[in-house]
Amino acid sequence: MTLVVVYVITAFLNENFLGGYNQSKQLERTGLYGILSLGVAFVIITRGIDLSIGSVVCLVGCGLPWLVVRHGWHPATAVGLGLIVGLVIGLFHGLLITKLKLQPFVVTLCGLLIYRGATRGITDDQSQGFGNSGYESFREWGTGEIELVGKFSLPYPFLILVVLSIAGWIFLRKTIWGRYLFALGNNEEATRLSGVNTDRMIILSYVICSMLASLGGMLFILNGNSAQPSDYGNFFELYAIAAAVLGGCSLRGGEGTILGVIIGTAVMQLLKNMINLVTWLETHMEFFIVGLVLLVAVVMDEIAKRRAAKRRLG
Amino acid sequence: MGDCLLEVRAVTKRFPGVVALSGVDLQVREAEVVALIGENGAGKTSLMKILAGVQGADEGELLIEGKARQFSGVHEAQEAGVALIHQELNLADNLTVEENMFLGREPRKFGWIDQKLIHEEAQRVLEMVGLDVAPDTILSDLTLGKQQLVEIAKALSTKARVIIMDEPTSSLSLSEAERLFEVICDLRQRGVSVIYISHRLGEVKELADRVVVFRDGENAGKLEREEIEHDAMVRLMVGRDVSQFYQRTPHELGEVALLVKGLRSVEHPEHTLDFEVRAGEVVGVAGLVGAGRSEMLAALFGAQPGLGGEVTVGGVTGLPRSPAEALNRGLALVPEDRKGQGLILDMAVKENMSLASLRRDAKGPFVDQTKEEELTKEMTEALRVKTPGAWQLARYLSGGNQQKIVLAKWLALKPKVLLLDEPTRGIDIGAKEEIYLLMERFAKEGMAVLFVSSEMEEIMGVADRALVMHEGRISGELGREDFTEEAIMELATGRTLKNAS
Numbered sequence: 123m124t125l126v127v128v129y130v131i132t133a134f135l136n137e138n139f140l141g142g143y144n145q146s147k148q149l150e151r152t153g154l155y156g157i158l159s160l161g162v163a164f165v166i167i168t169r170g171i172d173l174s175i176g177s178v179v180c181l182v183g184c185g186l187p188w189l190v191v192r193h194g195w196h197p198a199t200a201v202g203l204g205l206i207v208g209l210v211i212g213l214f215h216g217l218l219i220t221k222l223k224l225q226p227f228v229v230t231l232c233g234l235l236i237y238r239g240a241t242r243g244i245t246d247d248q249s250q251g252f253g254n255s256g257y258e259s260f261r262e263w264g265t266g267e268i269e270l271v272g273k274f275s276l277p278y279p280f281l282i283l284v285v286l287s288i289a290g291w292i293f294l295r296k297t298i299w300g301r302y303l304f305a306l307g308n309n310e311e312a313t314r315l316s317g318v319n320t321d322r323m324i325i326l327s328y329v330i331c332s333m334l335a336s337l338g339g340m341l342f343i344l345n346g347n348s349a350q351p352s353d354y355g356n357f358f359e360l361y362a363i364a365a366a367v368l369g370g371c372s373l374r375g376g377e378g379t380i381l382g383v384i385i386g387t388a389v390m391q392l393l394k395n396m397i398n399l400v401t402w403l404e405t406h407m408e409f410f411i412v413g414l415v416l417l418v419a420v421v422m423d424e425i426a427k428r429r430a431a432k433r434r435l436g
Numbered sequence: 437m438g439d440c441l442l443e444v445r446a447v448t449k450r451f452p453g454v455v456a457l458s459g460v461d462l463q464v465r466e467a468e469v470v471a472l473i474g475e476n477g478a479g480k481t482s483l484m485k486i487l488a489g490v491q492g493a494d495e496g497e498l499l500i501e502g503k504a505r506q507f508s509g510v511h512e513a514q515e516a517g518v519a520l521i522h523q524e525l526n527l528a529d530n531l532t533v534e535e536n537m538f539l540g541r542e543p544r545k546f547g548w549i550d551q552k553l554i555h556e557e558a559q560r561v562l563e564m565v566g567l568d569v570a571p572d573t574i575l576s577d578l579t580l581g582k583q584q585l586v587e588i589a590k591a592l593s594t595k596a597r598v599i600i601m602d603e604p605t606s607s608l609s610l611s612e613a614e615r616l617f618e619v620i621c622d623l624r625q626r627g628v629s630v631i632y633i634s635h636r637l638g639e640v641k642e643l644a645d646r647v648v649v650f651r652d653g654e655n656a657g658k659l660e661r662e663e664i665e666h667d668a669m670v671r672l673m674v675g676r677d678v679s680q681f682y683q684r685t686p687h688e689l690g691e692v693a694l695l696v697k698g699l700r701s702v703e704h705p706e707h708t709l710d711f712e713v714r715a716g717e718v719v720g721v722a723g724l725v726g727a728g729r730s731e732m733l734a735a736l737f738g739a740q741p742g743l744g745g746e747v748t749v750g751g752v753t754g755l756p757r758s759p760a761e762a763l764n765r766g767l768a769l770v771p772e773d774r775k776g777q778g779l780i781l782d783m784a785v786k787e788n789m790s791l792a793s794l795r796r797d798a799k800g801p802f803v804d805q806t807k808e809e810e811l812t813k814e815m816t817e818a819l820r821v822k823t824p825g826a827w828q829l830a831r832y833l834s835g836g837n838q839q840k841i842v843l844a845k846w847l848a849l850k851p852k853v854l855l856l857d858e859p860t861r862g863i864d865i866g867a868k869e870e871i872y873l874l875m876e877r878f879a880k881e882g883m884a885v886l887f888v889s890s891e892m893e894e895i896m897g898v899a900d901r902a903l904v905m906h907e908g909r910i911s912g913e914l915g916r917e918d919f920t921e922e923a924i925m926e927l928a929t930g931r932t933l934k935n936a937s
Contacts, residue, residue: 297801298794305791308780315739315777316791316845317763376782 136399142273144399148391150267153279154342156387158362159369160283160290161334163383164327166366167294167307169375170219170226172328174211174233175335175362179355181237182207182339184250187349190260191252197260201340208336209329211237216325234359242351251348264344279341283384286334291380303327307376364412365390368419389415440502441466441629442487442518442598447496449482456482457653459496464598469620469630471640474650475673475864480633483650484600487631488520489513519591520600525583527575534558534571537590561589564626565619580725581612588619592628599623600631605639606862609725610928617643635864637669638893649673673865682897684876689900690715692748693884694736694767694853699745699755701731704908708745711903711910713853713884718875720899721888723928728908729888730772733855737769738762750852763792766852770842770859772888778842779830786812786826788841793848815844819874836867843874854878856887860894872898892921906930 133139158175165172182204189200215233218224252261267275294300306313306320314320343349369386371378393412397403403411444462448455457479464470472480485491486498489507498505500516507513513520527536534554543550543557558571567585575583584604591599601620605613620630620643634640640647647659649672657672659665692712699709709732713719721729735742738756746753749765756762759769771777780788790797790808797807812826819840823833830841839859846854859875860868875898879885889895895902896919904912904927912927 296803298798298803299801301787301791301794301803305780305783305787308782309776311777312771312780313791315737315759315769315771317760317795318791319758319760376780 131396136396136401139395139399142271142275144395146267146273146275146277148388148395149280150277150345151391151394152384152388153277153281153283154264154338154345155358155361155365155391156283156384157279157286157334157338157341158358159365159383159387160286160380161331161338162359162362163366163369163371163378163380164290164303165226165331166363166371166373167303167375167378168324168327169307169310169373170324170327171230171363171373172215172233172331172335173227173230173359174215174237175331175338175359176355176357177234177237177241177359178208178211178332178335179339179342179358180349180351181241182336183343183354184241184245184349184351186340186343187250187252188245190257191250197257204336204340205333208333211336212329212332213325215332216328219328220321220324238351238355241354245351247351249348249350250343252344261344261347264341264346279345282341287380287384294380299323299326304376309376361390364416368416370423440464441468441500443497443499443502444483444487445497445499447483447486447493447498449479449486449491450494455653457486457493460650460653460655462648464629464631466597466629467624467627468645469624469632469643471632471634471644471647472650473634473637473640473647473669473673474656475866478650478656478673478864479653480650481602482653484520484602484631484633487513487518487598487600489518490520514594514596517595517597518600519594519596519598521584521587521591521602521604523602523604523606525580525587527583527587529576530574532572532574533562533569533578533586536575536586537561537571537593541594557593558589561593562586564592564622565589566615566622579609579612581608581615584608584612584616585619588623592623596628598629598631600633602633603635603862604632605634605636607725610925611724613639635862636891637666640664640669641666651675670865682872684898687716687718687879687900689717690882693717693750694886695746695748696736697746697748699732699735699747700743701728701735701908702740702743703731704728705743707907707909709910711913713886715852715882715884716879718879718885718887718898718900720895720902721886721905722890722892722895722902722924723905725890726907727905727928729905730857731908732905733769733857733886733888736762737767737855739769739771763849763851766849768792768846768849768851768854770839770846770854770856772857772861774835774838774842774862779838781831782829784827785816785821785823785830785833785841788830789815789844789848792845796849811848815847819844819847820870834867835863836870839863839867839871840874843871847878851883853884853886856885858889859887860889860891892924895919895924896921904928 138144162172162175186200186204189195190197211233215229218229219226263278267277269275302313302318302323306318306323310320339355365386366378366383368389369382371383390412393415394408397405397408397411440463442464444460446459446461447457448459449457460479460483474480486493489510489512505516528539537558538554543553555571562571565585565588567582567589569578569582575586588599604616608616623630632643641664644664645661647664647669649656649658649669651673659668691714693715694713696709696711723729731740734740736747738758738761741757742755745755747755749767752765775781786808789812793811794803797804816823821840822837830838860871875885900916902914902919902924903910904914904924906928907930911930914923
């Protein structure tokens with residue numbers, strides 16, 4: 123709903139919006155950010171939170187060119203290591219949260235500081251990138267696109283998101299693990315007492331989240347080419363969480379759909395795009411507008427839910 | 437006969453799609469204990485909420501000392517002298533007793549809270565309810581029974597003249613309940629009236645001056661002091677004779693299905709538990725609250741793994757380390773806290789029923805939706821679950837039907853040993869009967885049933901044999917032929933049996 127409204131309004135306000143180039147750009151941004159939102163959705167469904175996503179994006183995003191360009195690693199090896207780093211980070215979070223019973227907020231807040239700090243240390247706080255030549259074919263993963271009519275084309279990051287979304291949807295809606303995730307998000311104790319290894323499922327959700335964050339980080343750097351360790355990926359976890367919430371995930375756990383999360387991400391991107399394109403809207407009003415839309419959406423959702431609950435009772 | 441202190445005339449309350457109350461009457465005289473009984477959904481709670489100003493009535497009148505009143509909030513009801521004590525206590529654990537008593541209406545002196553006045557007043561009211569604790573004790577240091585008395589003291593300190601108690605004994609131990617009864621009798625002597633809501637008819641018989649029965653949102657009848665009898669109350673509640681509430685036929689006992697040796701739970705590591713349950717046998721575990729009964733079940737099921745000992749089920753010996761492990765051996769647990777531990781309230785009936793058997797029935801990693809549908813259909817019919825459909829969220833079903841869903845979840849796995857913790861707590865009398873019949877049927881089918889209950893009547897009505905626990909150990913065992921309330925009570929309180937059988 124919101125997506126359609128924002129889309130129509132923006133199209134009305136600026137003639138360049140509907141142009142093929144801009145539309146493709148939107149899909150590309152949605153693809154990149156959507157991968158992060160998808161990941162955090164898994165964690166949110168278990169009633170958790172991951173604040174370290176932006177820092178993981180920074181660590182892996184800066185680490186990739188650092189390994190490939192500075193140290194001459196083969197791109198495939200570096201990508202492999204990036205994914206392993208994501209896996210280890212997720213495992214680390216999950217174990218602390220389930221076995222030591224630490225709060226997800228605290229664990230991942232520490233992660234947020236640690237990974238960014240580590241990146242700045244490793245890279246000596248120097249800007250990282252692939253430069254202007256030599257890695258074009260590798261960077262295709264982040265910049266490439268399949269051309270369709272006119273200037274409109276399907277960017278690779280969006281295609282990757284589509285593939286991941288389908289996989290995520292199958293996982294959440296069709297497998298027993300997906301069912302377990304929703305169940306434990308609603309009531310962890312009852313799920314555990316039904317013979318489900320809830321700790322393992324929670325760890326899995328953090329692993330999925332961090333691995334998607336690290337995949338997203340690599341695509342971001344391949345797409346953008348250069349990164350500053352001090353601010354790369356700043357606030358990305360909040361964009362991801364906001365998109366998931368906008369898409370119907372409840373931080374109380376046990377709720378959310380993949381399609382919703384993707385739409386949520388698209389709305390966020392569209393809003394940014396709108397603020398850029400519509401001349402009488404100042405760019406620095408971005409946070410204000412995004413925050414406002416999010417708040418309105420959440421309030422409307424709550425009202426709708428109460429109505430539905432009343433109807434069910436009746 | 438005193439004057440009518442509080443009178444309800446022809447009150448009707450509608451919710452979207454249901455009529456919760458239709459034209460009910462209720463009179464409460466001064467210094468009187470009126471028991472209000474009825475099955476779940478009979479409208480007791482709805483009426484109490486109206487009396488306490490939590491919600492308004494659609495039609496009808498509420499009179500206090502003959503004057504028509506209309507409460508638009510809890511505060512107004514309090515001022516008129518009506519206080520409601522909720523089933524789940526409404527106290528803040530981290531505050532002191534006196535802070536709780538005056539929460540939201542702290543007396544002021546020059547703008548500051550008048551600590552001295554609070555202290556004195558708290559002391560005075562605590563004495564009235566016979567609670568011997570310092571007013572500055574942190575509430576969470578008190579037992580549930582004492583917290584309940586704090587609630588009553590709080591009500592008294594608001595100068596309440598009618599105190600409504602909604603199932604006050606549901607989480608109290610026997611001695612705490614006795615203490616509460618004394619306080620209620622004492623209140624009556626001071627001229628305070630009590631509206632007492634309970635499912636426990638034994639208590640009602642002991643306490644009430646008058647019993648008012650609701651059924652389906654209407655007055656079903658009332659009983660004066662001399663007419664208050666168990667059967668009469670049940671008849672009015674269900675609207676028919678429940679001649680054979682506990683129907684049981686002798687069970688054929690099979691092999692030993694559950695053998696427990698030297699089990700030590702985390703809470704009572706100093707005692708070891710040894711017993712066995714045979715296939716087709718129903719064993720009740722009696723005892724006071726805090727005797728370690730739930731902890732024993734939790735240890736058997738691996739929910740809170742025991743510290744040591746051996747559990748043998750289905751040929752496997754060893755201590756279950758997790759519910760998953762226990763379930764694989766053929767154990768199942770219907771936990772005490774249905775909403776917190778038994779159900780996923782915001783998931784569908786179908787999804788709740790299939791949760792435990794999902795893995796067994798899966799096609800690879802995928803949920804087998806056909807099997808899930810079949811299972812739900814089969815269980816809904818077999819257990820006679822009343823639900824508008826398999827998609828309905830568990831939250832919207834009645835207590836009895838919710839309990840059936842928890843049972844269905846486990847039956848799908850065909851367990852060898854079924855553990856039940858207070859299986860009929862908070863469900864109405866009709867549903868209770870059905871649960872008993874189901875337990876009876878499971879035993880017939882060769883399951884070993886071990887259930888914990890605080891209702892002695894239930895143990896005596898349903899079990900073949902009773903284990904009685906006291907402070908973490910099994911203090912005695914009684915065969916069906918030796919069941920008497922006295923015998924169970926003696927063992928439960930740790931006294932030795934005078935004439936051992």
